[in-house]
Amino acid sequence: MMGPAHSLSGAMAWLGVGLAAAWADNPMPWPVLLTGALICAGAALAPDLDQKNATISRAFGPFSRWLGAFIDKLSVTVYNATRGRQDRRRTGGHRTLTHTWIWAVLIGVGFSAAAIYWGRWAVLIILFIHMVLAVEGLLWRMARPSSDVLVWLLGAASAWILADILDKPGNGATWLFDDQPYLWIGLPIILGSIVHTLGDSLTISGCPMFWPLSIKGRRWYPAGTPSFMRFRAGSKVENAVLMPVFMAVSGICGAGALYLAA
Numbered sequence: 565m566m567g568p569a570h571s572l573s574g575a576m577a578w579l580g581v582g583l584a585a586a587w588a589d590n591p592m593p594w595p596v597l598l599t600g601a602l603i604c605a606g607a608a609l610a611p612d613l614d615q616k617n618a619t620i621s622r623a624f625g626p627f628s629r630w631l632g633a634f635i636d637k638l639s640v641t642v643y644n645a646t647r648g649r650q651d652r653r654r655t656g657g658h659r660t661l662t663h664t665w666i667w668a669v670l671i672g673v674g675f676s677a678a679a680i681y682w683g684r685w686a687v688l689i690i691l692f693i694h695m696v697l698a699v700e701g702l703l704w705r706m707a708r709p710s711s712d713v714l715v716w717l718l719g720a721a722s723a724w725i726l727a728d729i730l731d732k733p734g735n736g737a738t739w740l741f742d743d744q745p746y747l748w749i750g751l752p753i754i755l756g757s758i759v760h761t762l763g764d765s766l767t768i769s770g771c772p773m774f775w776p777l778s779i780k781g782r783r784w785y786p787a788g789t790p791s792f793m794r795f796r797a798g799s800k801v802e803n804a805v806l807m808p809v810f811m812a813v814s815g816i817c818g819a820g821a822l823y824l825a826a
C-alpha cells in the first residue's frame with residue numbers, strides 16, 4: 565500500500581483499540597485516543613524508511629538519507645545472515661527486517677523504554693518523529709509541495725502541545741500503567757508497524773512478517789492473502805475502496821470510544 569492508506573489504517577487500528585479498551589473498562593482519555601491515533605498513523609509509515617528513494621525516506625532531510633542507508637545495510641545483513649535454503653541472496657533491504665513482527669515489537673519496546681528512562685525529552689522526540697511521519701502519511705502529496713521545514717515545525721509544535729495536554733493529571737500520561745508515565749507510548753508504535761505489514765501483505769509482493777519462522781524452506785517467506793485477492797500498491801482498490809472504509813471505521817471506533825469513556 566501507499567503512504568496514505570498505511571497511515572489511515574494505522575489511525576483506524578488505534579481507534580479500534582480505543583473502542584476495545586473502553587469496552588474492557590480501561591477507557592482512554594481523549595488525549596491518549598488522539599495522540600495514539602497520530603503516533604500509530606506515523607508508525608504505520610515507518611517500515612518503509614528502508615527505501616532510500618521513497619518519499620518517506622526524505623521526511624527528515626539529510627538525516628533520513630543517513631538513516632535510510634543504515635537501515636538498508638542492517639536489513640540486508642540480517643536477511644543474508646538468516647535466509648533459508650529457498651531464500652535468494654539479496655543486495656537491497658526493502659521489505660525485509662523492518663517488515664517483520666519482531667522488528668515491530670523491538671522498536672515499540674525500545675521507544676517505551678526511552679520514554680521511561682529519559683522522560684520528557686524522549687517523549688517529545690518520539691512525538692516529533694511520529695507527528696512528522698503522520699503529516700507525511702495523512703497529507704501525502706499535499707505535504708510535499710510545502711517545505712520540509714514547515715512540516716518539521718508542525719511536527720514540533722504538535723509534539724509540544726500534545727505532551728503538555730497529556731501531562732495534565734487525568735489526561736492519560738499514565739493510562740493503562742498507573743505508575744509508569746508514557747509506558748503505553750510503545751503500543752501504538754508496535755501496532756502501526758504490524759498494521760503496515762498486514763497492508764503490504766494485501767499487495768502483490770507480500771510481506772515476510774513471520775521471520776524467522778521457516779515456511780517452505782524460506783525464513784523470509786512473503787506471506788499474504790491468497791494471490792487472487794491481492795492488488796498492486798497504489799491501485800484503484802486502495803483509493804476507491806480501502807481508504808473510504810478505513811475512514812468510516814475510524815470515525816465509528818473513535819466516536820464509540822469517546823461515547824463509552826464519557
Ligand SMILES: [Zn+2]
Nearest residue numbers: 611612663764
Ligand atoms: Zn512496506
